[in-house]
Amino acid sequence: MESEFAIVGGGILGISIAWGLQRIGRDVMVIDEGDFAFRASRGNFGLVWVQGKGDGLPDYTRWTLRSASLWPDFADELEDTTGIKLELSQPGGIDFCLSNDEAENAVARLSGIRDSLSIDYPFEYIENTELRKLTPEIGPDVVGGTYCPKDGHVNPLYLLRALYTDFQSRGGRVVNGVSVDKIKQENSGFRLSGGVEMFAQKVVLCAGLGNRKLGEMVGLNVPVEPNRGQIMICERVIPFMRYPSVQIRQVGEGAVQIGDSKENVGFDDRTSPEVISRIARRAIKIYPLLSHLRTIRTWAALRVMSPDGFPIYQQSDAHPGAYVVTCHSGITLAAIHALVLTRWIGGEDQPKNLESFSGKRFSI
Amino acid sequence: MASVFRFSRSINRDTRLVSIQFENQVIEAREGETIAAALLANGIDFTRKTPVNGQARAPFCMVGTCFECLMEVDQIPNLQACMIEVQEGMVVGRMYGPRNPDDDT
Amino acid sequence: MVGCTAQEILTMTHKSPLVIIGAGPAGLAAADVAGRLGIDTIVLDDQKSAGGQIYRGLSDIGDNLLKVLGPEYKSGRELVSGLEHASVTWKPQATVWQITEDGTVYYSDPTGSSYLQSEQVILATGALERPMPFPGWTLPGVMTAGGIQIALKTAGLTPEGEFVLVGSGPLLLLLTRQVLNAGGKITALIETTPRQNSFRALKYFPGMLKSRELLRSGIQLTGVIRKHGIPHYRHASSLTAVGKEKVEGLQFRSGGRMHELGCSVLGIHIGVVPNIQISRHLNLSHDWQPVQHCWYPRTGPCGETELSWLRIAGDGRGIFGAKAAELQGTLAAWSAIVSLDKTDQSGAKEMIQITKEKLLPLSSARPFIDCLYAPSQEFLTPADETIVCRCEEVSAGDIRSYVDLGCTGPNQTKSFGRPGMGPCQGRYCGLVVSELIADQRQVPVSEVGYYRIRPPIKPVTLAELASLHKQGM
Numbered sequence: 001m002e003s004e005f006a007i008v009g010g011g012i013l014g015i016s017i018a019w020g021l022q023r024i025g026r027d028v029m030v031i032d033e034g035d036f037a038f039r040a041s042r043g044n045f046g047l048v049w050v051q052g053k054g055d056g057l058p059d060y061t062r063w064t065l066r067s068a069s070l071w072p073d074f075a076d077e078l079e080d081t082t083g084i085k086l087e088l089s090q091p092g093g094i095d096f097c098l099s100n101d102e103a104e105n106a107v108a109r110l111s112g113i114r115d116s117l118s119i120d121y122p123f124e125y126i127e128n129t130e131l132r133k134l135t136p137e138i139g140p141d142v143v144g145g146t147y148c149p150k151d152g153h154v155n156p157l158y159l160l161r162a163l164y165t166d167f168q169s170r171g172g173r174v175v176n177g178v179s180v181d182k183i184k185q186e187n188s189g190f191r192l193s194g195g196v197e198m199f200a201q202k203v204v205l206c207a208g209l210g211n212r213k214l215g216e217m218v219g220l221n222v223p224v225e226p227n228r229g230q231i232m233i234c235e236r237v238i239p240f241m242r243y244p245s246v247q248i249r250q251v252g253e254g255a256v257q258i259g260d261s262k263e264n265v266g267f268d269d270r271t272s273p274e275v276i277s278r279i280a281r282r283a284i285k286i287y288p289l290l291s292h293l294r295t296i297r298t299w300a301a302l303r304v305m306s307p308d309g310f311p312i313y314q315q316s317d318a319h320p321g322a323y324v325v326t327c328h329s330g331i332t333l334a335a336i337h338a339l340v341l342t343r344w345i346g347g348e349d350q351p352k353n354l355e356s357f358s359g360k361r362f363s364i
Numbered sequence: 365m366a367s368v369f370r371f372s373r374s375i376n377r378d379t380r381l382v383s384i385q386f387e388n389q390v391i392e393a394r395e396g397e398t399i400a401a402a403l404l405a406n407g408i409d410f411t412r413k414t415p416v417n418g419q420a421r422a423p424f425c426m427v428g429t430c431f432e433c434l435m436e437v438d439q440i441p442n443l444q445a446c447m448i449e450v451q452e453g454m455v456v457g458r459m460y461g462p463r464n465p466d467d468d469t
Numbered sequence: 470m471v472g473c474t475a476q477e478i479l480t481m482t483h484k485s486p487l488v489i490i491g492a493g494p495a496g497l498a499a500a501d502v503a504g505r506l507g508i509d510t511i512v513l514d515d516q517k518s519a520g521g522q523i524y525r526g527l528s529d530i531g532d533n534l535l536k537v538l539g540p541e542y543k544s545g546r547e548l549v550s551g552l553e554h555a556s557v558t559w560k561p562q563a564t565v566w567q568i569t570e571d572g573t574v575y576y577s578d579p580t581g582s583s584y585l586q587s588e589q590v591i592l593a594t595g596a597l598e599r600p601m602p603f604p605g606w607t608l609p610g611v612m613t614a615g616g617i618q619i620a621l622k623t624a625g626l627t628p629e630g631e632f633v634l635v636g637s638g639p640l641l642l643l644l645t646r647q648v649l650n651a652g653g654k655i656t657a658l659i660e661t662t663p664r665q666n667s668f669r670a671l672k673y674f675p676g677m678l679k680s681r682e683l684l685r686s687g688i689q690l691t692g693v694i695r696k697h698g699i700p701h702y703r704h705a706s707s708l709t710a711v712g713k714e715k716v717e718g719l720q721f722r723s724g725g726r727m728h729e730l731g732c733s734v735l736g737i738h739i740g741v742v743p744n745i746q747i748s749r750h751l752n753l754s755h756d757w758q759p760v761q762h763c764w765y766p767r768t769g770p771c772g773e774t775e776l777s778w779l780r781i782a783g784d785g786r787g788i789f790g791a792k793a794a795e796l797q798g799t800l801a802a803w804s805a806i807v808s809l810d811k812t813d814q815s816g817a818k819e820m821i822q823i824t825k826e827k828l829l830p831l832s833s834a835r836p837f838i839d840c841l842y843a844p845s846q847e848f849l850t851p852a853d854e855t856i857v858c859r860c861e862e863v864s865a866g867d868i869r870s871y872v873d874l875g876c877t878g879p880n881q882t883k884s885f886g887r888p889g890m891g892p893c894q895g896r897y898c899g900l901v902v903s904e905l906i907a908d909q910r911q912v913p914v915s916e917v918g919y920y921r922i923r924p925p926i927k928p929v930t931l932a933e934l935a936s937l938h939k940q941g942m
């Protein structure tokens with residue numbers, strides 16, 4: 001098998017990059033593992049989220065804001081070509097605070113981010129009584145919340161399906177059930193193997209947690225670690241929740257999704273009753289009416305985390321033509337990855353301040 | 365061509381008669397049987413309309429595994445009618461699509 | 470957020486050396502062994518009365534009903550008495566929704582959710598009816614044969630009007646007899662067993678001969694059907710249930726032409742398969758059975774699993790019938806008791822040996838039955854328009870299209886179109902989805918795998934989940 005670009009990893013990142021490259025006329029193949037692989041893309045929360053992103057790296061805040069504003073056109077295009085409704089909605093989002101401490105911390109963090117930027121960074125802190133006007137179902141334990149009008153959510157599974165559908169109808173190829181275990185540079189490109197042999201002039205590593213090992217093969221330092229998030233989903237209810245939040249959102253088909261923990265437990269994607277119980281308690285404090293809803297499923301997925309939590313985008317110096325693309329917020333950034341980052345990988349033009357995201361920041 | 369979807373009480377069980385309320389009618393049931401069984405005996409031909417496409421569904425497995433018999437029982441939505449025994453005065457209603465978030469105990 | 474460790478939470482839990490999940494023949498037999506030795510045991514079952522699928526509702530069975538069901542049901546009454554030992558605690562209406570790898574069993578009952586800590590657990594959760602998808606099987610009035618039988622056993626009900634039974638397998642024939650005994654009417658019996666199954670099964674017939682009882686009941690049944698003059702169609706295929714708001718008729722092909730029969734109740738059945746929700750959610754290994762077309766959890770001779778504290782007994786381990794389930798329950802109990810180290814070891818080991826010997830002849834008829842009643846292809850890989858996931862209304866054609874988009878297994882199709890994500894958690898689509906993917910990819914089902922089952926196994930309210938936390942504080 002041969003192509004101009006080989007994308008290793010068919011999660012949301014890999015397919016966003018693949019779709020974007022195919023769209024600007026490149027010849028692309030996506031290589032993905034089997035059915036049981038660790039997959040952040042298939043276990044994530046579905047937020048297109050701006051609030052709080054980029055604490056410590058203003059370029060990341062800008063990058064996130066830009067992706068959020070690209071989202072409506074990106075979704076329109078995919079919906080038009082595939083007929084799959086992505087359920088994108090960007091009404092703004094609320095981060096609920098259950099104590100004064102939580103509220104102070106949230107406000108301090110968001111103000112810090114705003115002060116570090118030259119551009120507009122909209123957010124406001126709203127106290128319980130006022131917040132109630134926006135979302136009347138909240139409980140008395142909610143002290144207040146930070147509201148950011150740029151936040152929103154999407155159905156991440158339909159996004160994945162739409163990207164796959166359109167990518168393939170544009171002639172993109174998907175090689176499934178193959179775990180790449182070797183990448184070697186040859187004169188005009190890279191030979192990839194993992195049961196089958198594949199060849200591509202350029203290779204983009206989008207293998208999530210697998211990037212660490214694959215990166216070494218092409219001279220890239222990708223120090224990503226797993227971070228477990230547990231999520232639960234409740235039965236369908238008539239739509240009532242107007243705003244998504246980091247912990248709770250009502251998805252398009254009416255189910256309420258509640259999450260998510262942040263745990264460093266290595267490669268363990270089981271759920272634990274203690275954590276689920278804690279998540280349930282917090283959710284009931286925010287929206288007391290949730291207590292009567294039935295949980296249909298709980299699950300856990302592993303986030304792909306770099307040491308500072310920010311993305312890594314880099315071309316290898318030792319092996320030009322080998323790229324790595326990895327980040328935690330693959331849903332939020334899907335639009336900018338597909339529409340902007342691929343222009344750099346495809347050799348058209350490079351976004352401003354891309355160096356901020358180089359993995360070299362970890363090698364000092 | 366076909367007649368109504370209903371079950372007959374072929375074997376007499378000597379348990380007490382109870383009345384339950386089903387969507388504005390009072391129906392007769394036998395103590396010890398489940399709501400689903402009582403509905404079958406009364407010719408109630410569906411228990412819910414699905415939240416996905418609004419299809420009518422009725423008891424299918426009778427052992428609590430298929431979730432087709434989800435009903436509102438004494439104001440609690442989405443309960444399995446095949447897993448709950450009838451009680452005098454119980455109020456039972458169909459589920460029409462997704463539940464309301466603030467219906468509760 | 471309030472932090473609180475697993476250990477703290479669990480200080481309030483009940484402890485019991487032995488927990489048995491499921492009060493059918495396997496669970497009851499196990500409880501009896503433990504009870505006789507005075508070992509503290511808790512038996513949980515999600516139903517209100519003990520007995521499992523076969524002996525459901527038999528503790529208070531009237532003589533009328535016993536006559537209808539058949540004399541073999543008497544033994545059910547004795548089995549249920551296994552719960553009467555002083556050291557055995559019986560918890561009806563208790564649904565286990567999660568077991569963690571330290572052996573903590575989470576369950577909910579009408580009072581809420583709780584958990585039990587145990588040293589040994591015996592899973593005896595039995596079988597489920599195999600999904601039998603064909604166009605129209607979601608219409609009201611289409612019910613599983615097992616469901617119709619439960620209505621008869623627990624409420625004395627039989628279908629009124631035109632009642633058609635379609636499918637294959639011993640339970641379908643048994644129900645036929647029981648409905649007739651109860652004075653019910655059957656409009657037609659339609660068997661879908663493919664013609665070639667009989668030839669394939671022939672070589673196992675000598676094994677079947679060893680099981681006189683089974684053979685006799687088979688012959689009797691044919692007589693009963695003939696005596697009642699019930700139209701009996703064989704080798705039927707191309708099923709469609711028709712009707713608008715409920716089932717009104719069944720179309721099918723048999724004897725070289727299409728038929729249509731009116732019906733108000735359609736009973737469907739093509740055998741049973743182990744209920745593997747719990748063993749799956751524990752991530753245990755399962756082996757694909759190519760003849761039976763289902764998964765068996767990987768177990769040792771006494772039902773041992775990869776977890777030292779967990780054994781599986783009965784139909785949940787493999788389909789061998791009620792009598793074998795009972796013996797397997799006995800075996801699992803003795804073997805668990807050996808691990809508990811609570812009794813004379815050599816005596817226990819002797820009991821294990823004796824039970825194993827009793828079990829042997831019971832499995833001899835199985836290859837014949839399995840081969841004869843192997844499901845016909847049209848229910849394994851149904852036509853495109855057939856709904857396979859009843860909860861999320863996903864069709865066979867949808868699944869095929871997800872494979873064409875690159876899905877290699879059921880966990881990927883789940884994320885493309887939600888099959889298996891509804892409240893039944895894949896119980897009625899899991900097998901079919903794996904078969905469809907395997908067929909579309911032209912690989913064995915064992916290579917495709919099964920859904921990753923996630924807790925809770927049965928839906929529980931958020932309040933219940935939250936309360937688990939509070940108890941420990």
Ligand SMILES: Cc1cc2nc3c(=O)[nH]c(=O)nc-3n(C[C@H](O)[C@H](O)[C@H](O)COP(=O)(O)OP(=O)(O)OC[C@H]3O[C@@H](n4cnc5c(N)ncnc54)[C@H](O)[C@@H]3O)c2cc1C
Nearest residue numbers: 009011037040041044045047180208210229328330331332
């Ligand atoms: C709990 C949780 C909640 C989240 N919530 C949000 C959110 O609300 N909003 C948001 O924007 N983001 C969210 N995310 C993050 C988002 O899901 C991830 O950013 C994104 O999925 C990462 O994509 P990825 O492609 O790098 O990794 P993955 O999705 O994990 O995909 C990696 C793929 O590569 C394959 N692969 C790995 N190694 C190899 C190999 N050697 N050969 C071939 N294939 C290989 C894997 O099988 C896999 O399919 C969340 C993540 C988690 C875990």
Ligand code: FES
Nearest residue numbers: 426428430431446
């Ligand atoms: S009828 Fe299947 S769950 Fe009640």
